[in-house]
Amino acid sequence: MNLVLIAMILALLIPTYAAWRDDEVWQRMLAFASIATKTAIMALVVSVFRDDWMIGIVAVIILSVGNAALMLLAHVIKRMQDVSNS
Amino acid sequence: MIDLLSYICLGIGIVFWFWGTSHLLGRRSILFKLHSLSVADTLGSMSIIFGLLLKIPSEWPLLILAIISLAIWNTVLGYVLAYCSSSGDSYE
Numbered sequence: 001m002n003l004v005l006i007a008m009i010l011a012l013l014i015p016t017y018a019a020w021r022d023d024e025v026w027q028r029m030l031a032f033a034s035i036a037t038k039t040a041i042m043a044l045v046v047s048v049f050r051d052d053w054m055i056g057i058v059a060v061i062i063l064s065v066g067n068a069a070l071m072l073l074a075h076v077i078k079r080m081q082d083v084s085n086s
Numbered sequence: 087m088i089d090l091l092s093y094i095c096l097g098i099g100i101v102f103w104f105w106g107t108s109h110l111l112g113r114r115s116i117l118f119k120l121h122s123l124s125v126a127d128t129l130g131s132m133s134i135i136f137g138l139l140l141k142i143p144s145e146w147p148l149l150i151l152a153i154i155s156l157a158i159w160n161t162v163l164g165y166v167l168a169y170c171s172s173s174g175d176s177y178e
Binding site for chain 2: 004007008010011014015017018024026027029030031033034037038041044045048051053056057059060063064067068070071074075077078
């Protein structure tokens with residue numbers, strides 16, 4: 001179990017580094033979307049290994065609502081770019 | 087036997103994660119990164135959740151909900167990000 005979690009944290013470090021290195025907004029958005037999915041799956045893994053329903057419910061809520069929020073944020077960024085260009 | 091199968095699923099999922107996110111560090115275009123990231127991330131996460139489902143079948147409603155929301159939302163998010171980023175670049 002610990003090995004699985006350590007491997008997941010290592011995989012989480014890659015998009016974190018990418019988000020820190022890139023200045024372009026869409027690259028950063030992509031990295032953050034990856035981070036959101038990965039952390040939610042990690043919470044789900046922890047909840048199953050601990051046999052704890054509550055953490056799992058929080059993870060599923062993050063998985064659905066967090067992705068929806070990222071989608072809205074992408075639209076807001078695009079509109080801001082359109083307005084500043086016109 | 088089931089335990090071994092679930093660990094194999096978890097391992098496949100983690101390999102997919104590493105393979106998909108390693109493209110983030112390259113110098114390719116954003117659409118290439120988006121494609122590899124959405125495909126590999128979604129498939130890897132689904133494999134991980136399926137491994138968890140084999141491990142504890144009593145939590146199946148929650149895990150099925152997770153798989154469905156993952157499949158729908160990650161696909162839609164991929165399309166939306168591609169649409170927003172490509173039309174943002176079109177003025178160059």
